[in-house]
Amino acid sequence: KEAKAAVGLFGVDNSLSQIATLRGPDDMSSIRPTVTMQRKAFDTLDGQALSVGRIRGTFAAEATVLRVQSVPPPGEMDTVLYRSAETEFAPISELTDLFYIALAELHLQTRSWESSAAKGDVMTPKQMATLWKQTLSACEKDGHAIVDPYGRPLRLHSLPSDLLALVSPAQVVADATRLPEDVENWQQWVMKEQP
Secondary structure, three states: OOOOOOOOOOOOOHHHHHOOOOOOOOOOHHHOOOOEEOOOEOOOEOHHHHHOOOOOOHHHHHHHHHOEEEOOOHHHHOOOOOOOOOOOOOOHHHHHHHHHHHHHHHHHHHHHHHHHOOOOOOOOHHHHHHHHHHHHHHHHHOOOOOEOOOOOEOOHHHOOHHHHHOOOHHHHOOOHHHOOOOOOOHHHHHHHHOO
16 A cells, blocks of 8 residues: 655764664564565575566566465554664863873974073964974874864864863963954954964
């Protein structure tokens, strides 16, 4: 009998398998009604192939039907199924651990900049963003890939505001003479420039 049905189709790439196990093409076979066969027609064609339209030729379909031993009872075929799944994605703890490794390295990079910068040079947001990139490279050389939950390099504009505040020039620079008198809003600059 014809009936209304709702079907959801979602396309994903393999990166999703890092978050949750992806289902294979036959994972729903346990809830699909099965046709019992005496033996497969031509050693390959079975009732399941016939029911989903994979057998096109008339004679092949007849050969398959002749080998059907039993079909599912009507009650099994009319079963209504409701399925839903959800996975929790909470990257904050991993992100925070990696962030503090990078923050320690950023402080070292900043001390190095303070000692080597020309007299009168001050820390600007752009200079701090450059030091952040150098920090990520230094961490990677030390075997710590500082990445976001999707495996991409951790960029400043993707940090939560509380962590981004810890990377502001006012928080990282130790020598106050290296800070400009007119302080530019660090978080606004990062959100605008997205370095």
